[in-house]
Amino acid sequence: MKVLLIKLRYIGDTLSLLPVIESLWTQAPDIRADVMIHKGTEELLRYHPGIGKIWVYDRSAAKNNILKSIRYHSRLIRNLRAEKYDALIDYTLGDRAAFLSFLIHAPLRVSYRVSSSLSKILMNKIIDLDPQAHHIVDYQLAALKTLGLDHPAGRMKIVLPESLEKRIEQLLPSRKNCKRLRVIIHPGAARRLRQWRPDRFGLIARKLREQYGAEIILLSGGHEEPLIEEIERRMGFPALFKSARLTLLEIAGILKQGDLLIANDSAPGHMAAGVACPSLILFGPTFPHMWRPYDARNEVVFKNVPCCGCRQLSCSRPESNCMDLIEVEDVWEKIQSLLKPL
Numbered sequence: 001m002k003v004l005l006i007k008l009r010y011i012g013d014t015l016s017l018l019p020v021i022e023s024l025w026t027q028a029p030d031i032r033a034d035v036m037i038h039k040g041t042e043e044l045l046r047y048h049p050g051i052g053k054i055w056v057y058d059r060s061a062a063k064n065n066i067l068k069s070i071r072y073h074s075r076l077i078r079n080l081r082a083e084k085y086d087a088l089i090d091y092t093l094g095d096r097a098a099f100l101s102f103l104i105h106a107p108l109r110v111s112y113r114v115s116s117s118l119s120k121i122l123m124n125k126i127i128d129l130d131p132q133a134h135h136i137v138d139y140q141l142a143a144l145k146t147l148g149l150d151h152p153a154g155r156m157k158i159v160l161p162e163s164l165e166k167r168i169e170q171l172l173p174s175r176k177n178c179k180r181l182r183v184i185i186h187p188g189a190a191r192r193l194r195q196w197r198p199d200r201f202g203l204i205a206r207k208l209r210e211q212y213g214a215e216i217i218l219l220s221g222g223h224e225e226p227l228i229e230e231i232e233r234r235m236g237f238p239a240l241f242k243s244a245r246l247t248l249l250e251i252a253g254i255l256k257q258g259d260l261l262i263a264n265d266s267a268p269g270h271m272a273a274g275v276a277c278p279s280l281i282l283f284g285p286t287f288p289h290m291w292r293p294y295d296a297r298n299e300v301v302f303k304n305v306p307c308c309g310c311r312q313l314s315c316s317r318p319e320s321n322c323m324d325l326i327e328v329e330d331v332w333e334k335i336q337s338l339l340k341p342l
Contacts, residue, residue, distance in 0.1 A: 003031055012266065087107065171243075183215070288302050
């Protein structure tokens with residue numbers, strides 16, 4: 001049986017497919033699972049042995065002028081049809097993915113009740129689950145029951161190639177003769193309203209150094225380089241390593257070397273779960289029961305304001321927004337809880 005999993009969204013969304021892939025790979029070895037994901041996220045799935053083929057959807061080509069877009073989609077659909085998929089599961093839940101799903105001609109096309117109106121017309125199996133009542137991973141795993149898995153279950157696991165691990169050894173000082181705590185701070189997020197204040201990250205880093213002798217690593221996306229520079233100034237001492245120019249796999253490789261990640265609700269939290277790095281994630285406008293890292297070794301700080309679940313385009317309470325309500329003491333208490341077993 002050949003199955004195509006479609007999720008045309010962001011980095012964290014792509015990572016949420018990993019437990020689905022793990023479940024199929026370990027519980028249904030007769031099923032070949034392919035994935036279609038957005039360009040720029042594929043490297044995180046590239047080395048997983050449970051994936052047959054990765055289809056990379058190029059948004060810039062898809063949204064080009066109408067003639068080029070038609071050519072791009074025609075070629076893509078022709079190639080997808082040639083695979084003769086028996087089933088597909090659309091986790092995107094939007095019109096574009098639903099239309100692509102329909103044109104692929106798979107006999108079984110699965111989506112969810114909260115999908116777009118077009119999706120409900122074009123798909124022939126609809127999963128009736130409330131997404132707000134489930135973690136995103138459990139929500140997605142439920143669709144595997146349509147493929148015959150009675151108790152689908154999988155873990156978040158990013159497979160790193162050996163060449164990458166050697167590259168990380170070149171970037172970071174060796175830990176062979178140093179047993180100091182190594183804490184990674186990733187202060188960025190896709191949207192500004194998900195970001196905790198840099199001065200507070202700096203205070204946390206200082207406390208970690210003073211009380212635990214911790215080494216601090218600062219990571220961020222390319223456009224956030226000024227953010228980690230400001231945090232380093234607030235820390236009052238140089239970071240062990242800092243970069244805003246790493247690939248996604250390199251970030252995952254560094255997380256694997258860490259004892260703790262402190263970050264906002266963003267992709268690095270899910271990456272940490274994928275490489276078994278404990279994490280503390282700061283939630284503001286999103287719900288942790290739906291989006292916290294999918295592993296047992298994480299804590300969250302969350303104030304659960306009445307407007308939680310907003311679209312994050314602007315704030316209705318700028319004088320006391322949900323991220324500013326998170327105090328340094330709230331974060332420090334959770335850090336101490338996570339570090340007790342170490």
